[in-house]
Amino acid sequence: MEFSTNLQDNIDYLHKKLNVQNNFDVVYRTLHIGGRTACLYFIDGFAKDETLLKILQVFSTIKEEDMPGDAHGFTKRYVPYGEVGLIKKDDDMIVQLLSGVSCLLIDGYDTCIAIDARTYPARGVSEPEKDKVMRGSRDGFVETLVFNTALIRRRIRDPRLTMEIMTAGESSHTDIAICYMQNRVDQPLLEMIKKRIQNLKVDALTMNQESLAECLYPHKWFNPFPKFKFSERPDTAAASVLEGNIIILVDNSPAAMILPSSVFDIIEEADDYYFPPITGTYLRLSRMFISLLSLMLTPIWLLLMQNPELIPSWLAFIRLSDPLNVPLIWQLLILEFAIDGLRLAAVNTPNMLTTPLSVIAGIVLGEYAVKSGWFNSETMLYMAFVTIANYSQASFELGYAMKFMRILILILTAIFNIWGFAVGVILSVCAIVFNKTIAGKSYIYPLIPFSLSELKKRFLRGRLPHTEK
Template sequence: MYRFINELKDIYQKSEPKKKEEKTTPLSKSLDENTAILEKRFDKSADLTIHKMTLNGIRFGIITIEGMVNKEILAFGVIRPVSNESYEGTPEEAFRKISDTVLCTSEQIEIETIEDVDKFIMSGFAVVAVDGYAKMLALGIQGFSFRSVSEPDSDVVQRGSKEGFVEPLRINMSLIRRRMKTPKMKFETMTIGSESKTDICLCYMTDIVSPSILRKLKKRLNSINLKTVMASGYIAPYLEQKGDFSFFSGVGISERPDTVCGKISEGRIAILVDGTPSALIVPFLFVEYFQTLDDYSNRAYFATFTRWLKYIAFFIAIMLPGVYVAVGSFHPELFPSQLLGKIAGSIAATPMPLGVETIVIHFVYEIMREAGLRMPQPLGHAVSIVGALVIGETAVNAGLIGAPTLMVVALTAICSYVIPSLYAPTAVLRFLFIIAGSFLGIWGVMLLFCMVLVNICGKKSFDIPYTAPVSPFSMTAMRDVFVRAGWKLLSKSTSTIQSMPGTEIQGSDDDDD
């Protein structure tokens, strides 16, 4: 046991290893030597294709990865023009002729290392090599299959664009560029993951972004020492404040390009990850969980009404079961007299204590939700039928659970889906409030609520107070928090994320904040 504790201590207290600098291998003038190195690095993988040909005494090689390039463009736009041309002079002159006159692709990049060859061919480029010259030419002729642009399933709006992000990075960049037709909109690419070599893109407005936030973001991204990055969730924890143990994230996520453009226009920075149909947004505030694109498409009074519904649904989702258990177990006098008899009879008729009963029902509900989410779609109806029969009518009639408890759980489950992005913290906090109410009553519920509130108030996202503009308070920014003002008022003065009260973005760029 002592050894196990020490191992855990070493894991969590050990400083993160610094990112190793990768060694580069310069290209050789020999085509055969370069291709031999590539075949050895790929261990003669079946998808590595090397096409060699000799023209006017000069040997050429075209290197690709099968399935990553457009074969039609490769045949008629690369191989045919190169093979139909006559070459004279040195290999360097032949290389320059191919680069300047023979090939006319939009993306042409000269590369000088084997590592660059690996990166480009695995990104859908075709690499042209000339024997006798220690450089190669990468041509952008990507042709891999990808999902078409469609409406995201998890971020549906009634009025607005039906376009959502897809997996290829360049397509997502074009979706943002179509909406932000200004040269101030900048895309900056980086590569993370020592093995996956995943491309990411920082999207921001050069005139309104905070230089301090941008420097800090790049510093945190460069410190990521992961081998593989398959989704945006891999890098999100590295963007959080150090020592942050909050249930809520300071990194936003969206699958809608119009939402991302709106955040960028407020001084935020969006992070696109190749292979992920969503974008990360930093900095991110707590009140933004309750804002959707429909709020700005509808009339101001209706947007305000729906926003209050979201706040009420959030508090019901996390606190109602805990309050119900606390009042039923310790403070039954708080129930109305007509309701007290029915609830007391229901509690007396069930074999389990009220707290245990509520936890069991919530646990079964979470199992059903996870099963319905993971199982094949044709079997989803079976889960609904079994859940309605087992947890609903049969369990109540058998006296295993009480009808009031079941109604509380059902209402809580419905409210938790009003804000899908908050479901994860809501599900965990719900159990904690039930446990607190079971042991300490209403005082335990309020104590836990105060702890959560203090945790949120003490959190920052890139030196921006997480609870801004509520705390610290800003009257100007409050026009889009609890109340959504009309566009005539919102357009009079624009506020950026770095202008929030209580910010400290002008300090040092250290991450010890």
């Protein structure tokens, strides 16, 4: 429905549509501008009071004979503000208003004047708790979309950097920013992403980027290996944009979605590039090796315990030193779930109680659990290493994918012994090999298809482009 030139009709319609009588934060002010009645709508908490006050002061000086004939002429002459738009339809105006834009209706004009004098409650762009680095910038993404785009713009001062805005959700109308370099992006992939977002039929992106990710890639949900890389660091996002990747920022989310992402992209971290090449290479290779070890350590140990004849003499010390009261497979599975229980408890524990409860949990699950006979000390040792190893890489999704594959191998090894171990390893390899990125390309490129030059870049941290002669 388009606006009428009769202001009272517009006010009656909007009051009913916005339920102004019950919504205390939907504020409207009736004004007189140039001898005409006007009405200003805004959301309390979203409007910049100082900016609106200055604009209203200008309106109070307009004389009746100086009033232009349409809203376009009015904005050109009397709205001394940069971000101003004209809206013809009431539905568009309501979405803008609920997003924080102040909307002005003037009697005799059939167009709404949208003044983007909004501000959002926001925290500081401090270093994210999740993606910390030993060296590098200490700023991070926040929940306000425009702040996040500004952090990327600050690092890439190139006119070819494009940030397109889209919306999704019938009720939420969530803002989504797609960031890319025009001359480097994969155009077919970009068009596919934009088309999928435009065709989304969802009520709201309740879980922000996770909701969007599941809508963009609805297939193969049973494969636990992540299809996207998430980062709360603007330097990581800027570097990915310069590499030709697409960054998706969702309003109310402090993380950037990077795509397409292979398993090597997900394993990479900012620390690899904030140190010299030899140190960055060591950190990267260590992370890969530790991730592989976290997957295979306990299944291999279980296999050797079930087949003592396979243990070489130089590894004889790995045998159990105490009597076995509970089967090893049950010890390992119980500890897998107990560790997740402790992790969930740590998330919900108040900060003031974190230290004492951690001490209690360490004593009870450590010394007393072994003395009681429920667990052997070797089982506790290997599971402690696996738990710590899961934090060697930043991606929670990849860590849990490794965990699910490890549990699968453990169960198959306990049931079918050597053959079960072999089948479990093959299934884990297939889950990685046959996985695809959102672009439909290999998840383990440059291994498949093989590219030696790209493989060197994945395993060895070379010199940065700006250091080359």
